[in-house]
Amino acid sequence: MKIGLVGFADSGKTTVFGALTGLTVATGYAARRDKANVGVVKVPDARVDALTKLYQPKKKTYAEIVFTDLAAGSGPGIERAVLNAMRNLDALCQVVRAFPDAAGEAPDPLDELTGLETETILADLEVVEQRVERLRRDRSDARELALLERLQGALESETPLRQLGLSEADLRTVSGYAFLTLKPLLLVLNVPEGDVAAPAPAEFSAAAEKRGLGLTVLSAAVEMEIAQLPDAEQAEFATSLGLDEPARNRFIRAAFELIDLVSMLTTGPDECRAWPIARGTRAPRAAGKIHSDIERGFIRAEVVRWEDLIELGSEARCREAGKLRVEGKDYIVSDGDVVNFRFNV
Ligand SMILES: Nc1nc2c(ncn2[C@@H]2O[C@H](COP(=O)(O)OP(=O)(O)OP(=O)(O)O)[C@@H](O)[C@H]2O)c(=O)[nH]1
Ligand SMILES: [Mg+2]
Known part of the structure; x- marks a missing residue:
């Protein structure tokens, strides 16, 4: 299972990646490169902590998920190669810039949300159109053709495929196409340092809700700072900012649920452990x-x-x-x- 951090240039994907993994990664323009950052992230779990307190095992092991950080690429929008790389991911977390950038340019979160939506819709539409044309020519599979025509209609009216509520059978039929707008999507609103405890702007949360998307608010810069503190001080620092815990924890748990994983627990004198299993x-x-x-x-x-x-x-x-x-x-x-x-x- 691979979860991708995606979004426009300078939205803070690599900074979020650094905060999640605790790895030191170069951010900003100089860090743009062809190779994605890939890192393993532990899923914070209060149940594992509680069992550990009870059993005092030698070892405590959290569930882990893998995050990939894809640079947006040079130029405006998302590069074609990046859109293609997104097809290999199981779920997408779109990092959306809500802080003024280095040049003081005001953010436009809603524009980033709809911008990536449009780019992924167009990429999917291209795949669907080619396939529909082929199926019409071959007359080989009437059922698949009918389904793809339905998807084409949705995409042409700017509806992401995940909003169609496709049946299990339909999902199986189209699984090979790796449609981007069918992948589970979570929004990560990257807010300025002062806004970490505030709710997301109403306009943005309404847009997320309308699409049935999960939304986590965090400041990548703050989370990066928290991640670099010793464990014992992390919670304290988060509290001082008005957070119950680092926002990173909420985000990781939401990402874990996004790929439909649940945790089975085992416990004993040797180890308390969470095992990620498919729901x-x-x-x-x-x-x-x-x-x-x-x-x-x-x-x-x-x-x-x-x-x-x-x-x-x-x-x-x-x-x-x-x-x-x-x-x-x-x-x-x-x-x-x-x-x-x-x-x-
Ligand atoms: N003030 C502030 N700056 C941030 C925050 N997150 C990221 N930045 C800065 O924004 C710039 C871009 O951040 P990156 O994390 O490299 O952005 P990216 O999304 O990975 O960009 P690409 O890889 O080019 O697509 C860097 O200079 C970061 O330090 C934040 O929460 N607050
Ligand atoms: Mg980056």
Whole structure:
């Protein structure tokens, strides 16, 4: 799963990337280059922290996701090569500039939102038109043609494909085209240092809501500063700015949900750990994330809710209180389940 930071030049993508990964990356004009920055980011998780406090394990492991930072490229708009690179991503986070740039130029967040929307719609339309033409010529697949004509109509009326609510079957039919406007999209409004605790401007939130898009407000510059502090001081500094926690944490969790991942938890004296699994994953497949032997020899899953475990203090007490469930191979693991697999190899 790859999540991309995308958007116009100087919106702050690389600065956000640096804040997320804690890596030192060159920002600004000089940093524009052909190669994307790629980094692994830990997903902050209060449940892992709580379980760690209870079990005092040797190790604590958060779920991880990979972020890619794509430069917009030279010139106005988004370069063709960058739009193509976006096709390989599973989800997009558009960084939108809401701070005055180095030249003092006022930002226009709504214009960036609609600007990227238009560019991605046009890129998708090009793909659809070529395919429609081909299918009309071949008369090979009437069902696909009908579907693509419907998509073409939507794109021509400037509707991103993700807003159509396509069926699972339709999504499968078009999955090979890697449509940009079908990719999950999260907006990241990069605001000036003084606005980090303020809500997004009403006009911008309304535009996000109308499109059904998630929105995180942060200041990349501030988040970068926070990221460089020792862990213990990060929360304190965030509080001093009027934030409950670094905005980066909210953003990472939102990005994690964007790609439809949930966290299965495991705990014990060795390790407390969050395992990212696709929403809807059954127990044996989830077990396979830990080790293929556990999937192969799966017998059952013993499941407690993390809240119950924290409240009651141990698995044994959860069992006594009837809070430990024994689940079979058809069980779909939910977010926040603490699971202990029984297996036989
Ligand atoms: N004041 C302020 N400046 C910022 C903020 N975020 C980024 N900048 C500055 O804006 C400039 C561009 O930031 P980058 O992160 O390089 O922008 P980018 O989106 O990666 O740009 P490209 O890679 O060229 O597409 C740099 O000089 C940053 O220091 C912010 O939150 N506040
Ligand atoms: Mg950059």
